[in-house]
Amino acid sequence: LGRRINAAFSELSRVPVVDDAAVDGLLKSVCAALLESDVNVKLVQGLRNNVRGTVKEQLNEGGDKATRLTEGQRRNIVQKAIFDHLVQLIDPGVETFKPKKGKANVIMFVGLQGSGKTTSCTKLALYYQKRGFKTGLVCADTFRAGAFDQLKQNAAKANLPFYGSHTETDPVAIAGAGVASFKQAKFDVIIVDTSGRHKQEGELFREMVEIGEAVTPDQTIMVLDASIGQAAEGQSRAFKEAADYGGIFVTKLDGHAKGGGAISAVAATKTPILFIGLGEHMTDIEVFRPQPFISKMLGMGDISGLMDKVQEVQMANPERQQEMLKKIEQGGIFSIRDWREQLSNIMSMGPLSKLAGMIPGLGQMMSGGGNDEEAGRKMKKMIFITDSMTREELDSDGSLFFAPVSRKKKEKKPDEAGGKQVASTSTAAPSSKEKDAKGKKEKVPVRMTARARRVAKGSGTSVREVEEFLMQYRMISKMVKSMGGKAGWMKRMQGAK
Numbered sequence: 082l083g084r085r086i087n088a089a090f091s092e093l094s095r096v097p098v099v100d101d102a103a104v105d106g107l108l109k110s111v112c113a114a115l116l117e118s119d120v121n122v123k124l125v126q127g128l129r130n131n132v133r134g135t136v137k138e139q140l141n142e143g144g145d146k147a148t149r150l151t152e153g154q155r156r157n158i159v160q161k162a163i164f165d166h167l168v169q170l171i172d173p174g175v176e177t178f179k180p181k182k183g184k185a186n187v188i189m190f191v192g193l194q195g196s197g198k199t200t201s202c203t204k205l206a207l208y209y210q211k212r213g214f215k216t217g218l219v220c221a222d223t224f225r226a227g228a229f230d231q232l233k234q235n236a237a238k239a240n241l242p243f244y245g246s247h248t249e250t251d252p253v254a255i256a257g258a259g260v261a262s263f264k265q266a267k268f269d270v271i272i273v274d275t276s277g278r279h280k281q282e283g284e285l286f287r288e289m290v291e292i293g294e295a296v297t298p299d300q301t302i303m304v305l306d307a308s309i310g311q312a313a314e315g316q317s318r319a320f321k322e323a324a325d326y327g328g329i330f331v332t333k334l335d336g337h338a339k340g341g342g343a344i345s346a347v348a349a350t351k352t353p354i355l356f357i358g359l360g361e362h363m364t365d366i367e368v369f370r371p372q373p374f375i376s377k378m379l380g381m382g383d384i385s386g387l388m389d390k391v392q393e394v395q396m397a398n399p400e401r402q403q404e405m406l407k408k409i410e411q412g413g414i415f416s417i418r419d420w421r422e423q424l425s426n427i428m429s430m431g432p433l434s435k436l437a438g439m440i441p442g443l444g445q446m447m448s449g450g451g452n453d454e455e456a457g458r459k460m461k462k463m464i465f466i467t468d469s470m471t472r473e474e475l476d477s478d479g480s481l482f483f484a485p486v487s488r489k490k491k492e493k494k495p496d497e498a499g500g501k502q503v504a505s506t507s508t509a510a511p512s513s514k515e516k517d518a519k520g521k522k523e524k525v526p527v528r529m530t531a532r533a534r535r536v537a538k539g540s541g542t543s544v545r546e547v548e549e550f551l552m553q554y555r556m557i558s559k560m561v562k563s564m565g566g567k568a569g570w571m572k573r574m575q576g577a578k
């Protein structure tokens with residue numbers, strides 16, 4: 082889905098004139114991609130109409146004035162309208178649950194058998210454990226033979242405390258006892274895995290309700306298999322009625338799942354997606370955030386997803402991270418050195434193709450949409466580039482690699498004697514100087530300095546690649562800055578989710 086919409090967007094950036102036809106063309110591609118990904122037809126139609134409305138209004142408003150919009154501005158209006166409406170599709174705009182430390186937060190999982198409940202429970206438990214929550218798992222699936230062993234195995238691998246029984250057959254009793262015992266042991270997060278059936282049947286729903294009554298969850302999460310396509314809408318509705326869940330965990334978004342069904346489910350139940358599963362491993366979990374998700378889909382990078390990943394690694398060295406954040410908070414720069422450090426942290430996490438997609442500008446650069454090898458090569462090159470930088474360069478914001486294109490040649494031309502006289506007597510001279518300085522602050526064409534050539538040579542890359550690196554760094558540093566401040570990044574790095 083992402084690749085097709087991404088392609089449509091790049092197409093828009095190539096058309097010379099952003100007229101109605103170009104807008105329609107883009108919308109058509111975007112909608113076709115959505116439909117093909119199993120997004121509900123009505124939703125797609127709605128999106129199309131809304132975007133058209135917004136775009137028409139903004140492009141043509143004020144008659145004459147609108148004709149003065151540059152093509153670049155028109156392009157931005159169209160892209161932003163599509164971006165905003167896509168975000169609206171997957172963002173029901175409700176506050177999501179966040180566990181608090183120092184109290185028992187009970188999270189119950191529901192969903193059909195095979196949707197990925199047990200796997201996702203463990204992923205989430207590990208996720209919270211990594212963030213400093215004392216977390217335990219309860220297996221209340223007595224329906225499927227071997228369910229407890231599966232959970233036990235997963236939990237043991239991750240060093241997660243678990244509760245379950247081979248002999249007890251009443252899921253309600255186990256759930257109640259498990260939660261009670263973890264509560265007594267002062268656990269912060271208690272996750273309850275329940276059974277599923279192959280179908281949505283009365284018996285399953287009754288059991289769900291009873292377990293819910295026994296454990297009184299603070300949060301109920303429905304697990305939705307992304308590969309079920311259009312069926313997602315009906316399934317999410319049925320579960321919503323039986324067990325009023327507050328969040329959705331979409332699984333199997335790796336592989337070939339089209340994911341559009343998840344979007345339809347959100348729209349149908351007005352329930353937010355909280356997490357997504359991207360593989361069978363316990364670390365293949367991502368916090369879902371609508372805006373970054375869409376911007377990643379459109380090839381604009383996913384900085385907060387990236388920061389989540391960084392945060393995981395930083396848990397091993399929280400002091401260092403705090404130091405950097407403090408520096409930025411106090412108005413310091415996010416230097417190339419800081420970016421290098423984050424980048425090498427990121428690289429230790431893998432899989433690289435997924436991570437590269439989160440780096441603005443890097444995902445798009447990878448031709449095939451990214452395999453691990455190519456992503457690894459690109460990221461290694463970035464590190465090589467920083468290896469060839471001096472201390473001063475690393476501690477900078479990169480601006481010393483760029484020099485404004487000189488326009489002074491005319492003035493400096495060794496002049497006839499009269500030139501000096503004119504300059505000193507005429508009032509025109511200082512004012513033109515002023516203009517010059519002003520112009521520099523606005524848009525002055527820049528060129529790479531000899532530094533860039535030196536770094537390229539030293540790192541076995543090209544000046545072009547050094548330039549790309551610096552551009553990416555600039556995007557990241559801009560975003561880090563904008564995320565900074567007490568309300569932003571800092572908080573996110575400290576609390577979970």
Ligand code: GDP
Pocket residue numbers: 192193194195196197198199200201277304331332333334335336357358359360361365
């Ligand atoms: P449950 O019956 O709902 O508890 O489902 P399980 O947790 O047992 O998962 C069913 C299958 O889906 C297992 O083979 C899991 O490894 C697989 N699975 C779960 N989540 C994901 C995911 O995000 N990606 C992929 N590729 N497989 C997953």
Ligand code: MG
Pocket residue numbers: 198199200222228274275276
């Ligand atoms: Mg299970």
